[in-house]
Amino acid sequence: METPTRVLIYEDNSDLRASLSQLLAGSPGLELVGALGNCTQATADVARLTPDVILMDIDMPGINGIEGLKRIKKASPQINVVMLTVFEDNDRVFEAICAGADGYLLKKTPPVKLLDAIGEVRLGGAPMTPAIARQVLRLFPRSKPPVATADESPANLSAREQEILGLLVEGYSYKMIAADRGISIDTVRSHIKKIYEKLHVRSMTEAVSKALRQGLT
Numbered sequence: 001m002e003t004p005t006r007v008l009i010y011e012d013n014s015d016l017r018a019s020l021s022q023l024l025a026g027s028p029g030l031e032l033v034g035a036l037g038n039c040t041q042a043t044a045d046v047a048r049l050t051p052d053v054i055l056m057d058i059d060m061p062g063i064n065g066i067e068g069l070k071r072i073k074k075a076s077p078q079i080n081v082v083m084l085t086v087f088e089d090n091d092r093v094f095e096a097i098c099a100g101a102d103g104y105l106l107k108k109t110p111p112v113k114l115l116d117a118i119g120e121v122r123l124g125g126a127p128m129t130p131a132i133a134r135q136v137l138r139l140f141p142r143s144k145p146p147v148a149t150a151d152e153s154p155a156n157l158s159a160r161e162q163e164i165l166g167l168l169v170e171g172y173s174y175k176m177i178a179a180d181r182g183i184s185i186d187t188v189r190s191h192i193k194k195i196y197e198k199l200h201v202r203s204m205t206e207a208v209s210k211a212l213r214q215g216l217t
Contacts, residue, residue, distance in 0.1 A: 002029065004029055004030055004031040005029060005030050005031065005052045005053055005118060005119075005122055006031050006033045006049070006050060006051045006052045006053070007024050007030055007031065007032055007033065007051060007052070007053050007054070007055065007118065008032075008033050008034045008035075008036070008045065008046070008049055008051035008053075008054045008055070009021065009024070009032070009034065009035040009036065009054075009055045010036050010037075010038070010039045010042075010054065010055070010056050010057050010060065010065060010068060011035070011036075011037070011055070011057045011060075011084070012037045012038060012057060012059075012060045012061060013057075014037070016107065017035050017037065018035075020035065020055065021035045023111050023114070023115070027115055029119075030115075030118065033049040033050070033051050034049045034051070037060070037061075038060050038061055038062045038063075039056070039060060039062070039063060039065060039067075039068030039071075039072075040062035040063055042063075042068040042071045042072050043071050043072070043075045046072055046075060046076050046079060047075070047076075051079060052079065052080065052122065053079070053080045053081075053082065053118050053121060053122065054072065054079060054080070054081045054082070055082055055084045055114075055118075056068060056069055056081050056082065056083050056084060056101075057083075057084055057085060058083060058085040058092060058096070059085070059086075065083060065085070065096075066083075066092070066095050066096055066099055069081050069083070069096065069099045069100060069101060070099045070100070073099065073100040077100070080102040080103070080121040080122065081100070081101055081102055081103075082101070082102055082103035082104070082105060082117060082118070082121055082127065083096045083101050083103065083104045083105070084105050084106075084107055084109075084114075085104075085105075085106065085107060086106065086107050086108075093132060097209065102121050102126060102204070103117055103120075103121050103125075103126050103127040103128060104127075104128050104129065104132045105117055105127060105128065105129050105132070106129045106131065106132070109129060116173065116175075120173050120174060120175075123174055123189070124189070124192065124204060125173055125174055125204055126168070126204030126208060127173065128171050129171075130171055132171075133169075133170060133171030156198055157195065157198055157199075157216070160181075160191060161191055161194060161195050161198070162216070163181065164177055164181070164188065164191045164192065164195065165195055165207065165211050165216060166211075167180060167181075168192075168204065168207065168208055168211075169208050169211050169212060174188050174189065174192075192204075192207075195207060199211075199216075
């Protein structure tokens, strides 16, 4: 039997916390390991509860979610942290991405999309609400790319890899890329693994950030 994904919630709104808890507790393949109202003890919480994925509110009492994110990534960088917030402003998005967020969703995200996002981030994706993905596109000034051949991008990406990187930048999920390009999800994963190697990055957030900074798409 496949090991369930262990999920921890940080959310100070008790009603939303209860709603999220109910959603996750009743979802196959997921195990809710905790639902907490603040992240002041984030490092200890993570050591005790050993989550795979964390849904992190930003605006919480004590310390905010971005500071909590920084502490978690410093102690346990392998844990996927998805910011779940009402904020769409550039400063918050940029700060969260720079702090290592693996995804950024709005609290109004439909339940099914939220569950999909948890699965996506576990597969190495970087789930983002479309509005947030557009914000990210505007955060990084595009530099003029070096001259490249017709078959290769400036980072030596193949034409197909460059296409897939472009779709990632636009906020496409693995499933959406597979459907858009007419290929299997396993093929998408294979291409993304090669993109990571060629860009010398370890996460989807890093890949998207580098693509935007260097004008690779």
